[in-house]
Amino acid sequence: MKIVATKPKSLTGAKYHYCPGCSHGIIHRLVAEVMDELNIREQTIGICPVGCSVLAYDYFNCDMAEAAHGRAPAIATAIKRLLPDRFVFTYQGDGDLASIGMGEIVHASLRGEKITTIFVNNTLYGMTGGQMAPTTLLGQVTTTSPYGRKAEVEGYPAKMCELLSHNEGAAYICRTAVNSPSNIIKTKKAIKKAFQTQAKGLGFSMVEVLSACPTNWGLSPADAMQWIEEHMIPYYPLGEFKVKGE
């Protein structure tokens, strides 16, 4: 009998607390598979955010730290500077990274910190009940934009890849999605490339992953995948925005 799929060593196997149809499970697995393939689990330190993935330290089978809201890049900076031969990654949602932690992520990328950020964009604050995030799309209804986000009132959705790719210290910036098998494969490739960028010491690397939140979007898991395709990707185009060293 041939084993075609197994649990990555870099996951603990603890049961996820995520809602049905949530993309975090897929993205965790992709990160873990990359850690396995690069054989870096024992040299890796991960930082989790505040948000739905706050408990990620229970799922990743490597050294982990839990950060205050938005501060993961600052914590990762210190760890990487003190332990430069380790792999350091942050795993952050859109409220964490693009709102309260905007300062930390911008400056970590400006400094060219040799860390990898996995940025999960599902257009809202999931854990606190579906409030508007900087990434909420125009017209999108959330509990704090109940009449739909309006540009003249709430401003425009944050395009983090576009923003950070302008920073000289950013070495690899890529946006992917996990709404289809082919996009999932591309996401894994991007995550691997980000870790390899870190290994080469080229600078800051980030993969933004467009992700589904069926619960707060009020959609079935299948419809949520469709919503990513129809609403998110047109505003948040997929692809590599910055590739240093190629």
Place this chain on the structure above:
Amino acid sequence: MQRVLMKGNEAIAEGAIRAGCKAFFGYPITPSSEIAEYMARKMPAIGGVFVQAESELAAINMVYGGAATGFRVMTASSGPGISLKQEGISFLAEGELPCLIVDICRGGPGLGGIQPSQADYFQATRGGGHGDYYIIVLAPSSAQEMMDFTMLGFELADKHRSPVMLMAEGTLGNLIEPVVLRNPVTEFVDKPWAITGCKGRQPNIVNTLHMPVEELQARNKYLTQKYEAMRAQEVRYEEFLIEDADLILVAYGIMARIAKKVVLTAREIGIKTGLIRPITLWPYPYGVLNKAAQTCKAMVSVEISTTGQMIEDIRLATEGKVPIHYIGEIGRTPNPEEITQQLLVIAEKEGLR
């Protein structure tokens, strides 16, 4: 014994390096910036890390990350910056991450001024951030103590797995005095909890989240016991001529030295005066003050603050046994002559002249 002239702020930085501090994360603010400048010059030479953070928040969270790796790390700031750092200090306390936080105090509230102050007493000794926690607060009173207490601070931080604060007035940060350079620390405690990559062991997790009620309760109970142990082991203070004193001054930091001169002058005038100097502002020497209140006739809190902050701890300590007076102002360090004048008025009021 070789002595070197150093500014208080430089003595802190040099003391930190001698204590084995491997990283400094900070943000410039008067009157503490010389610490960062010293570290920026020295850290590269010793293979250490210096990062000028984008904000006080980032700086304290870098301390969180740095401390989590097990290295001795620190930051330094002044009142407005320490206010911003409080989020991180709360997390450091709960995460049990040893580190040194230096507060070279300036006047507040708000931007206040850059002149010396002791009005950060509340935010230093009362936790400052959210949640049930305390941190050890050391108050040096000379350039030598700036170095010595910095080294002690790192030691206590490791001993109790807790952030430690060193709090000094801007005056002291800028005071130049001879300093005996201490020998570098060569032995450090093991930190098996540190996150360094899990080679050959189970993964470590540095975390401050405890969602199940029972877990949160147990965690807080554990921390409370730790604070009790600190109270039992770490109270530090200095007494000066209190045995026969009718009037006892209570002062810390630079004010303790000024008060010492006041004590001597007052005694020349014929008022039996003494001084209690808390060295740890938390844990506070409640017992020492309580005992002294049984024999003296009145106490005076002398602070660089207009409202008075430490005076509340004196009241707590003395349980209403004696009247408590206050001498203080903000914006400058009062001179011994002025305090003596005010003390004479108090002595008169208390019938001690």
Place this chain on the structure above:
Amino acid sequence: MAEEKQVLFAGFGGQGVISMGQFLTHLAMHTGKEVSCALSYGAEMRGGTANCLVTISDEEISSPLTENPMTAVIMNRPSLDRFEDKVKPRGTLVLNSSMVDRLPRRNDVEVLQMPVNMIADQLGTPRVANMVLLGAFVEKQQLLDIDQALEFLEVVFKGKKESVITKNKEAFLIGVEYARKHWK
């Protein structure tokens, strides 16, 4: 309690007020004394008046601050206005008469005057004006042997260009001479 000798240096930022204080502090430390030098700092220093207070004692220093120093070295007029009344009775006021255009009102203090900037200009090095005054001050107060002081200058200026050290020594000696001639 051992006597704590306190000297205040005051003037404009840039007049070398702080260096004078630091020099005296170094000097005291190297002669085995306890010493403390309190600096005004921050925005106070930029463009405004600068001052520093040096306390010297044979024993541990209690207060590094005082309202009433025994001696004040005054480099400009605003400093005289601010500190004249603070000096202890029977204390000493040392004045840079090039920059102070009035006489002190006090008659219970010793007043020593010196046209510091004029002398330094004659030397062709206005930047060492403070050293001229310091030389005179050290001589007058008999703080230490002049040869020792010159040796000590080498220590304080260690790492500086030889010409800088020479200039400062020269200025210091002119101050010493001035004190011997005019401050007897």
